[in-house]
Amino acid sequence: MASHYVVRTVHRAAAEVIEALRQAGVATVHEAAGRVGLLGPDVRARQAGAAIGGSAITVSCHPGDNLMIHAAVEVCRAGDVLVVATTSPSTDGMFGDLLATSLAARGVLGLVIDAGVRDIATLRGMGFPVWSRAVHAQGTVKASPGSVNVPVVVAGHLVSPGDIVVADDDGVLAIPAATGPAVAAAAAQRLAAETAKREQLAGGTLGVDLYNLRPLLESLGVRYVDQLP
Numbered sequence: 001m002a003s004h005y006v007v008r009t010v011h012r013a014a015a016e017v018i019e020a021l022r023q024a025g026v027a028t029v030h031e032a033a034g035r036v037g038l039l040g041p042d043v044r045a046r047q048a049g050a051a052i053g054g055s056a057i058t059v060s061c062h063p064g065d066n067l068m069i070h071a072a073v074e075v076c077r078a079g080d081v082l083v084v085a086t087t088s089p090s091t092d093g094m095f096g097d098l099l100a101t102s103l104a105a106r107g108v109l110g111l112v113i114d115a116g117v118r119d120i121a122t123l124r125g126m127g128f129p130v131w132s133r134a135v136h137a138q139g140t141v142k143a144s145p146g147s148v149n150v151p152v153v154v155a156g157h158l159v160s161p162g163d164i165v166v167a168d169d170d171g172v173l174a175i176p177a178a179t180g181p182a183v184a185a186a187a188a189q190r191l192a193a194e195t196a197k198r199e200q201l202a203g204g205t206l207g208v209d210l211y212n213l214r215p216l217l218e219s220l221g222v223r224y225v226d227q228l229p
């Protein structure tokens with residue numbers, strides 16, 4: 001029989017590093033990290049305007065079975081993000097407002113799930129943000145073993161317990177906790193550079209001039225004409 005575990009100890013990143021990455025946002029952190037860490041676009045925000053950063057508590061569930069989500073709640077702490085995968089593809093609604101209420105009571109910031117959620121109106125109303133592959137009312141059972149705090153693959157990306165998870169309207173990103181300080185420093189540099197660029201673009205400077213793209217366009221054979229020849 002396969003081994004299943006609920007691992008209690010998770011090495012989390014420093015709160016100030018996580019907060020800096022949350023404020024920078026998914027797109028900036030993705031760039032600052034070297035274009036790594038993104039989950040695929042099929043796991044997407046189910047509300048507008050939520051932006052969270054936290055430590056991953058990972059869950060591996062049998063499809064159509066949310067037993068291990070219930071088991072995971074106990075090992076969550078304030079500032080965590082629950083990250084759920086299934087061992088084969090599933091869009092069943094394995095998470096809803098009752099589980100969200102339980103997680104919120106422990107200070108969990110949100111859910112990232114490579115499966116379905118339901119009770120979405122209530123989830124939005126209570127302000128518990130979710131990023132999911134589907135919204136589907138399909139009910140699930142509590143019958144099969146799985147694991148908590150083992151590495152899982154979510155929307156094509158490997159997420160390990162304690163990874164820094166940043167999620168907003170652009171999607172979800174997870175990077176190893178140890179890389180957090182360096183990525184936060186690179187993100188701060190990027191944000192400063194973008195502030196300067198934003199001012200120039202607002203003043204009417206064109207991107208082709210700001211980024212010196214005219215020589216590139218010419219070298220690529222792009223010709224400016226008044227009418228098609």
Ligand SMILES: O=C([O-])CC(=O)C(=O)O
Pocket residue numbers: 066093094095096097098099100118119139140
């Ligand atoms: O109970 C379930 O199976 C999932 C759900 O709808 C909830 O958490 O509210």
Ligand SMILES: [Mg+2]
Pocket residue numbers: 096097098118119
């Ligand atoms: Mg429900």
